[in-house]
Amino acid sequence: MQNEPERLARLTENTGRYARYSRSAGGLSLVIGGVLCLAAFVVGATVELTPAWRYALVAAPLLWLGSKELLRACYYQRAGAVRERLSTRQRRGRFWMVAYLAAMSLFIIGSVAWTAGARAWQWPAIAYIAIVAAMPLVAARWFWSIGDFLVGVLLVCQAAVVIVGLNYPWYWILIAALFAAIAIPTGWREHRDYLRLRDELGLRDATHGEAADA
């Protein structure tokens, strides 16, 4: 009886830790995002961008988001989805980050429309505008942590720039490397924490099939 309250508190805490993988903890997807981000900026700055390279770089954010969703559904939350409860501070922080991105997107789209005039509404400028406009929407749906914002915004910006035939200068590799240096260890630490949590909750053999209910 003495240990019951502690055990129950631990169960609540472990559920909260598991729930983080529905939103704010990316685990391996953050590692993939960090590697992809660095690779995309190295390729963008050092390789002569053929159409194939350009499409590959444009696809990079989609690849990352796909890996993020797959890992969440089929690996981290395979014992059943548990949605994280965000604190007021987390909600507020996320709101302002998305609002900042929305404001930047509007500013960029306005600037392009002002300077390019009618050309802004022709291919490939229209693709650039579409990607920039999509950025806050993508952030609102898929970005939950600082790591997500760092990696995701860089990948989407790279996609937008590359689609119009331009590329970021070499020194952006340093920024991408800095972001990757934050994202990769964070993601790896989250993944290690998940492995420990999986054993603590007895989820090692749990599969998504078992998650289907009665």
Next chain:
Amino acid sequence: MKHEAQEAIDAVLAVDRLVHEPARLAILTVLDGAELVEFGFLETVCRLSKGNLSSHLSKLEAAGLVSIDKSFRGKRPLTRVSLSGAGRDALERYRAQIAALIHPTPASNQEPS
């Protein structure tokens, strides 16, 4: 002394039995750690059979302690459960009662004058 014993018994009897039942307590405890929990996770973590879990969830829902959302994912039924405001209050109250029983305050140990 008799008064003290009576108080202790009253405190035990005052515990919410709906929450105190071990399986239901485990369910509420898990729900307290998240915004929304799928049936399968509750089943795995609480180590309950589907029927047993359904029965306990029905009782908790009838008491207004949890909200249950039933839908389909493809052809599979999908049940998602969340702790209601009343459920959170009941769990907090229960925790306070149990903590008071386990660690009684010095005042409650004193002989009545």
